[in-house]
Amino acid sequence: MAKATRDAYGEQIRELAIQNPKIVALDADLAGSTKAAEVKKVAPERFFDMGIAEADMIGVAAGLAASGYIPFASSFAMFCTGRVWEQIRNSVAYPGLNVKIVGSHSGITVGEDGVTHQAIEDMAIMRDITGLAVYVPCDPTETKAVIRHVAETDGPCYVRLGRSKVEDVYPEGTDLDVTKVRILKSGSKVAVFACGLMVQSSLGAAELLKKEGIDVTVVDVCAIKPCDEEGIINILKDHETIFTVEEHSVTGGLGSMICEVAAEYCPRRIYRIGMYGFAGSGSWDVLLKEYKLDSQGVYEQIKERLNG
Amino acid sequence: MDIEVMRQHAKNIRISIIKETAAAKSGHPGGSLSAADIMTVLYFAVMDFTAENAGSLDRDRFVLSKGHASPALYAVLAEKGVISHDELLTFRGLHSRLQGHPDMNALDGIDMTTGSLGQGLSAAVGMCLANKLDGNSHRVYCLVGDGEAEEGQIWEAAMAAAHYNCDNLCAIIDENGLQIDGPTAEVIGPAPFEDKFRAFGWNVLSIDGHDYEAIYNALMAAKECKGKPTCIVAKTIKGKGVSFMENQVNWHGVAPNAEQRDAALKELEAA
Numbered sequence: 017m018a019k020a021t022r023d024a025y026g027e028q029i030r031e032l033a034i035q036n037p038k039i040v041a042l043d044a045d046l047a048g049s050t051k052a053a054e055v056k057k058v059a060p061e062r063f064f065d066m067g068i069a070e071a072d073m074i075g076v077a078a079g080l081a082a083s084g085y086i087p088f089a090s091s092f093a094m095f096c097t098g099r100v101w102e103q104i105r106n107s108v109a110y111p112g113l114n115v116k117i118v119g120s121h122s123g124i125t126v127g128e129d130g131v132t133h134q135a136i137e138d139m140a141i142m143r144d145i146t147g148l149a150v151y152v153p154c155d156p157t158e159t160k161a162v163i164r165h166v167a168e169t170d171g172p173c174y175v176r177l178g179r180s181k182v183e184d185v186y187p188e189g190t191d192l193d194v195t196k197v198r199i200l201k202s203g204s205k206v207a208v209f210a211c212g213l214m215v216q217s218s219l220g221a222a223e224l225l226k227k228e229g230i231d232v233t234v235v236d237v238c239a240i241k242p243c244d245e246e247g248i249i250n251i252l253k254d255h256e257t258i259f260t261v262e263e264h265s266v267t268g269g270l271g272s273m274i275c276e277v278a279a280e281y282c283p284r285r286i287y288r289i290g291m292y293g294f295a296g297s298g299s300w301d302v303l304l305k306e307y308k309l310d311s312q313g314v315y316e317q318i319k320e321r322l323n324g
Numbered sequence: 325m326d327i328e329v330m331r332q333h334a335k336n337i338r339i340s341i342i343k344e345t346a347a348a349k350s351g352h353p354g355g356s357l358s359a360a361d362i363m364t365v366l367y368f369a370v371m372d373f374t375a376e377n378a379g380s381l382d383r384d385r386f387v388l389s390k391g392h393a394s395p396a397l398y399a400v401l402a403e404k405g406v407i408s409h410d411e412l413l414t415f416r417g418l419h420s421r422l423q424g425h426p427d428m429n430a431l432d433g434i435d436m437t438t439g440s441l442g443q444g445l446s447a448a449v450g451m452c453l454a455n456k457l458d459g460n461s462h463r464v465y466c467l468v469g470d471g472e473a474e475e476g477q478i479w480e481a482a483m484a485a486a487h488y489n490c491d492n493l494c495a496i497i498d499e500n501g502l503q504i505d506g507p508t509a510e511v512i513g514p515a516p517f518e519d520k521f522r523a524f525g526w527n528v529l530s531i532d533g534h535d536y537e538a539i540y541n542a543l544m545a546a547k548e549c550k551g552k553p554t555c556i557v558a559k560t561i562k563g564k565g566v567s568f569m570e571n572q573v574n575w576h577g578v579a580p581n582a583e584q585r586d587a588a589l590k591e592l593e594a595a
Contacts, residue, residue: 061457064453064488066480067480067483067484067487071476071480072446072449072484075443075444075445075446075449075477076446076447076450076453076484077450078436078447078450079387079436079449079450079452079453080450080451080453080454081450082428082435082436082447082450082454083381083450083454083458084381084454085454087450106437106439106440107437107440107443107446107447110427110437111427111428111429111436111437112429
């Protein structure tokens with residue numbers, strides 16, 4: 017049954033909070049939406065609603081981490097990254113405190129709320145902070161694996177989640193190494209690197225391309241930082257043309273990361289599919305269609321480049 | 325508390341502040357000197373901090389939210405025997421443990437990395453919540469600058485501390501009345517702090533931040549206050565102890581040259 021990555025987060029953090037008394041959750045008045053409120057159900061004393069005060073939430077999380085706790089601080093991706101970039105840099109990343117920042121409702125698929133709520137720069141601004149890991153899981157199973165991984169791994173991180181329900185990419189219960197890239201479909205000559213919801217769109221696009229005799233490789237890149245350099249280089253070596261697909265600005269995120277690795281180790285022609293500007297209000301499916309980030313849209317964009 | 329002992333520690337700390345900033349040829353002497361008496365009483369009469377437990381979480385903690393007063397914190401750590409007085413002269417140098425602003429990973433005894441104004445009080449609230457979860461009786465002290473309190477995050481933290489009944493938290497406002505661009509009252513006017521913190525649900529005390537007995541009594545009264553955090557508004561003199569620095573805004577972030585250093589040390593040593 018399809019569900020949103022944020023729902024999977026709620027289920028996993030609730031389970032971890034039961035198992036580990038050091039896990040605490042903080043939110044900024046969106047706990048019901050981010051699913052951080054799941055912790056409140058099982059450990060109310062370890063759930064802190066900080067109100068609509070994200071800067072303070074990050075600082076309080078830093079103080080809890082400095083005392084040996086493992087805080088998960090969540091809000092919409094826009095407000096727990098962009099609004100508090102400097103707090104994350106100076107109070108969390110510089111001291112290397114074990115704070116887990118979880119941004120839900122990322123990208124344009126937050127939908128009707130419009131541009132003010134659509135984080136399409138979060139990967140870029142989080143990726144540039146020294147020592148801060150960045151993960152973008154694509155489905156519920158991968159989300160749970162990421163949450164378990166970051167809970168067990170000391171150090172600050174940002175986990176990017178989505179609002180809308182997504183199709184399963186992995187069977188429930190699959191054990192995933194979220195630090196490695198994963199080839200979901202093997203093709204030849206053309207490789208498509210995708211993250212988050214764009215993994216599903218890219219798999220759909222690959223189906224459409226296959227009907228026309230174009231067999232592309234599709235790669236799930238969950239670890240944006242630190243990236244699986246070796247895995248990425250191996251895939252670059254085996255392909256001639258590369259596409260990156262992200263529900264994010266084409267600058268600073270997945271596309272940039274792949275370009276950086278390629279430029280240093282294995283230059284290839286790389287086309288970046290993603291957002292080239294602000295979107296607008298609309299239902300998530302309408303927006304994906306409009307910005308050519310659904311399966312059909314990604315298919316068309318790849319086709320156009322390959323024909324060009 | 326022995327006032328004479330406090331006076332001697334504070335004198336040594338002020339001497340160190342001058343030596344540090346002069347050696348570094350940069351740093352913030354004014355706000356370090358204004359905080360020296362408050363920090364002296366905290367570290368030598370109130371907190372259970374020792375050179376031996378500096379690396380432990382099992383003690384009271386201090387967050388220097390006004391991180392630019394790092395010379396005062398390093399001077400305290402030297403006076404406590406955590407570091408040598410020689411090391412103080414490495415202040416602000418490459419690879420020094422005494423970074424321009426405090427780095428908690430550089431040195432045991434620095435309880436939080438600070439420097440970007442407005443952020444330390446939130447971290448202190450987090451530490452208080454952790455102490456409550458742990459069920460311990462450790463207290464967290466946080467020194468906030470008056471200019472720093474112009475940052476909105478201070479008031480977010482003030483709201484949270486009261487909401488979560490952080491009676492294990494004591495914030496001290498070092499109200500020296502001056503910030504880089506001029507008197508705080510002329511720049512943007514963050515005062516009155518008493519009314520503001522009271523409205524935010526805090527227990528509020530006002531003191532002369534250079535009166536050892538008043539500082540001590542306020543910190544003890546804060547310990548006794550249950551159910552809410554305490555804010556001590558300490559009226560201080562920027563540059564306190566060095567006559568040519570006192571109440572001079574230009575001594576916020578300028579180090580004394582050799583001649584000024586010698587004059588300052590002479591005055592402090594004679595006091």
